[in-house]
Amino acid sequence: MESCIRLSSVVRSTGRALSTAAGRQQRALVAEAGVFTDQEKQTEEKHIRKNFEDVQKERQNQGRHSVLIGCPPKVNENKFLKYLSQHGKVANHFFFSSNSTNAVVEFVDAESIDSLLAATKIPTDEDMCVVPFKSRFIKIKAKDLDQHSVQCCPQSSIAFSDLIEKLCTGESIEDQAQILLEELQLTEESIRLRYLVSTLISDIATAYFPEASVSLYGSSVNSFGKMGCDLDLFLDLESLKGHRTGKQAGGSITTEFWMRRVSSRRAAQQKILSVIGECLDGFGPGCIEVQKILNARCPLVRFSHQAAGLPCDLTADNRIALTSSELLYIYGNIDSRVRALVFALRSWARVHGITSSIPGHWITNFSLTTMILFFLQKRTPPVIPTLDQLKSLAGKKDKCIIEGNDCTFIRDLNKVKPSANTEPLATLLIEFLEFYGKFDFKTHCIDIRKGTEKNKPESSPLYIQNPFEQTLNISKNVNQSQVHRFVDIAQESAFILQDQMSQSSKSKNPWGLASILLSSSTENSSTTKKKKKVEARERIVSLLESLRNKDNSGKTDVKPEAEH
Numbered sequence: 001m002e003s004c005i006r007l008s009s010v011v012r013s014t015g016r017a018l019s020t021a022a023g024r025q026q027r028a029l030v031a032e033a034g035v036f037t038d039q040e041k042q043t044e045e046k047h048i049r050k051n052f053e054d055v056q057k058e059r060q061n062q063g064r065h066s067v068l069i070g071c072p073p074k075v076n077e078n079k080f081l082k083y084l085s086q087h088g089k090v091a092n093h094f095f096f097s098s099n100s101t102n103a104v105v106e107f108v109d110a111e112s113i114d115s116l117l118a119a120t121k122i123p124t125d126e127d128m129c130v131v132p133f134k135s136r137f138i139k140i141k142a143k144d145l146d147q148h149s150v151q152c153c154p155q156s157s158i159a160f161s162d163l164i165e166k167l168c169t170g171e172s173i174e175d176q177a178q179i180l181l182e183e184l185q186l187t188e189e190s191i192r193l194r195y196l197v198s199t200l201i202s203d204i205a206t207a208y209f210p211e212a213s214v215s216l217y218g219s220s221v222n223s224f225g226k227m228g229c230d231l232d233l234f235l236d237l238e239s240l241k242g243h244r245t246g247k248q249a250g251g252s253i254t255t256e257f258w259m260r261r262v263s264s265r266r267a268a269q270q271k272i273l274s275v276i277g278e279c280l281d282g283f284g285p286g287c288i289e290v291q292k293i294l295n296a297r298c299p300l301v302r303f304s305h306q307a308a309g310l311p312c313d314l315t316a317d318n319r320i321a322l323t324s325s326e327l328l329y330i331y332g333n334i335d336s337r338v339r340a341l342v343f344a345l346r347s348w349a350r351v352h353g354i355t356s357s358i359p360g361h362w363i364t365n366f367s368l369t370t371m372i373l374f375f376l377q378k379r380t381p382p383v384i385p386t387l388d389q390l391k392s393l394a395g396k397k398d399k400c401i402i403e404g405n406d407c408t409f410i411r412d413l414n415k416v417k418p419s420a421n422t423e424p425l426a427t428l429l430i431e432f433l434e435f436y437g438k439f440d441f442k443t444h445c446i447d448i449r450k451g452t453e454k455n456k457p458e459s460s461p462l463y464i465q466n467p468f469e470q471t472l473n474i475s476k477n478v479n480q481s482q483v484h485r486f487v488d489i490a491q492e493s494a495f496i497l498q499d500q501m502s503q504s505s506k507s508k509n510p511w512g513l514a515s516i517l518l519s520s521s522t523e524n525s526s527t528t529k530k531k532k533k534v535e536a537r538e539r540i541v542s543l544l545e546s547l548r549n550k551d552n553s554g555k556t557d558v559k560p561e562a563e564h
């Protein structure tokens with residue numbers, strides 16, 4: 001599919017151009033001077049400088065103008081488009097394959113969808129009952145189209161071995177990180193599909209609760225999404241109440257609907273999600289394996305969208321999570337190194353089992369990303385500002401209080417100055433691994449609001465303060481052994497990279513990022529042994545040194561082995 005390949009390659013080449021060290025240095029000089037050159041302005045404007053809310057609106061609009069079409073395995077693309085264009089002008093389309101061949105078709109006008117749906121028959125099957133609801137997920141039969149193969153856009157990421165091979169072709173770690181980012185990030189087509197699915201779910205939810213809306217949050221929208229990541233959705237009930245301004249429609253008339261009492265907000269969420277869960281299970285277009293997990297800390301309905309091949313979690317009233325997604329989006333777009341580093345480290349953590357797709361005592365991607373942001377805030381000069389600094393830049397319309405929590409920060413990316421830090425990505429990667437390899441997790445908590453370590457308010461093995469609900473720890477699930485594993489692997493990976501840096505040529509393959517993505521127990525076992533030998537040698541040297549000192553001063557500064 002030509003249009004699909006073209007879209008992806010434009011995104012890729014722009015990404016590469018913007019992430020060069022020279023480009024960054026120029027931006028840093030500009031930042032120090034506090035002015036933007038014309039060229040700088042143009043580059044910045046051309047690149048992603050759109051506000052989160054504007055992107056959401058634009059994408060949702062695309063989703064609303066789109067239909068999901070189940071196709072026969074072979075389709076004549078021209079005939080397919082001709083057939084659809086009877087209903088209106090097609091703005092964009094692509095094919096993808098999950099269990100079967102499907103297409104996403106975006107129309108220029110919403111009326112075209114009405115026309116298409118009006119021409120769509122309800123299936124007549126003795127085993128099926130009619131549901132009074134026509135969704136934008138439709139099916140086209142083979143007899144309507146000639147059988148031709150179409151090129152499908154991939155919906156999953158590159159195989160691991162192919163990725164390692166590609167990484168080895170990189171010229172530098174910076175280059176490797178860029179390759180990894182381009183290979184793993186959500187494609188334009190995957191983003192379109194995600195928004196389309198969110199609007200399909202929204203159609204179901206709003207059939208029952210017309211004033212509500214369904215929004216996407218999490219990695220699908222926060223700029224750190226990898227192909228195959230889950231689809232986090234939330235049913236927004238608060239939009240009715242004017243959350244950002246705190247203003248509500250005046251007047252003395254209130255709706256009876258809101259007067260119905262439930263014992264708590266949580267009980268209300270559970271009831272609403274239970275109803276929607278039933279609807280999704282009964283007639284959600286493409287929804288399978290619907291589970292209502294209403295007793296979780298944050299009640300949710302979990303299901304799979306079969307045609308899109310997406311695992312989905314639907315929560316209710318989860319505006320703070322949407323706000324933290326917006327904050328992550330801002331950080332991801334302030335400096336091109338942030339996404340490159342997050343993608344590299346998310347992949348690193350995943351292959352080493354530091355993170356997992358199964359819920360448990362592991363560090364989550366969200367926690368890991370917050371740790372990376374904290375590290376970047378602590379560089380000298382900082383790569384990214386603290387949340388308090390973003391708050392100090394906020395204007396009137398950025399003011400936002402959610403459930404009593406101050407969620408105010410600048411929303412306009414163009415008002416955040418680029419960093420004066422010009423460290424190459426390789427340095428940041430190694431420094432991250434070293435920073436956490438010796439971080440005092442026992443005493444300190446991570447706080448991206450202030451960008452400084454604080455004493456932990458309680459004894460959780462890993463304490464990462466929720467940036468908005470400041471009394472909460474986002475990594476409460478993590479146990480001590482997972483923290484130890486993280487520290488050990490960070491130290492080992494730092495060692496591998498430093499060892500390579502100290503050698504004049506990168507003759508060994510896999511090297512750089514590829515080498516730390518491979519499991520230490522197999523491919524790097526010789527390096528592990530070498531590291532242990534070096535450590536033992538260093539211990540002996542320092543022991544001899546301290547014995548010498550002892551001879552001289554009568555004291556020893558050797559720590560007991562147990563403390564190492």
Ligand code: CTP
Pocket residue numbers: 217218219220222225226229230232320321322324325364365366473474475
């Ligand atoms: N979230 C939160 N507090 C937590 C966990 C999650 O505020 N303790 C919010 C974050 O905004 C997070 C979103 O919920 O991005 C979705 O959570 P999750 O799916 O676990 O993380 P993602 O960032 O989407 O990453 P992944 O790719 O692993 O799904």
Ligand code: MG
Pocket residue numbers: 218219220229230231232
């Ligand atoms: Mg997610």
